[in-house]
């Protein structure tokens with residue numbers, strides 16, 4: 001492979017990864033229970049977080065809530081997910097701010113679903129000091145009792161990285177050491 005063609009295919013790979021990240025971490029076919037996906041895109045001061053979480057990880061089921069108790073539990077969960085602190089903590093020195101996360105949960109909104117149901121969350125932030133954005137702690141585990149792993153990918157000025165987070169390993173590096 002010549003240097004030029006190597007560069008070209010490397011660039012093509014980067015571009016296709018970038019367009020992959022532009023969308024939610026969507027996947028064809030059924031999800032794996034207990035596994036959520038997270039993508040973090042850092043572009044200057046602008047940070048976009050996108051989560052895709054199997055409903056089973058949050059509520060233990062993926063159908064519409066039935067009893068009044070289930071309905072109340074589902075509503076409380078939606079309220080929590082709309083508060084960013086239940087998703088992720090970013091370095092305070094980075095001074096990130098933004099509107100509340102957008103939560104989409106078709107099953108919880110009473111819309112018909114297939115066999116599986118996901119909760120999709122997008123959170124847009126502006127960080128005054130993006131250089132101070134060194135790590136994030138995924139707090140989602142605290143509101144998702146059946147969540148075992150979060151497959152995270154980060155795209156930022158230093159390129160692309162991937163990391164598997166677990167209940168006892170919640171810290172996501174956002175910069176190379």
Ligand SMILES: [Zn+2]
Nearest residue numbers: 054062116117
């Ligand atoms: Zn499912």
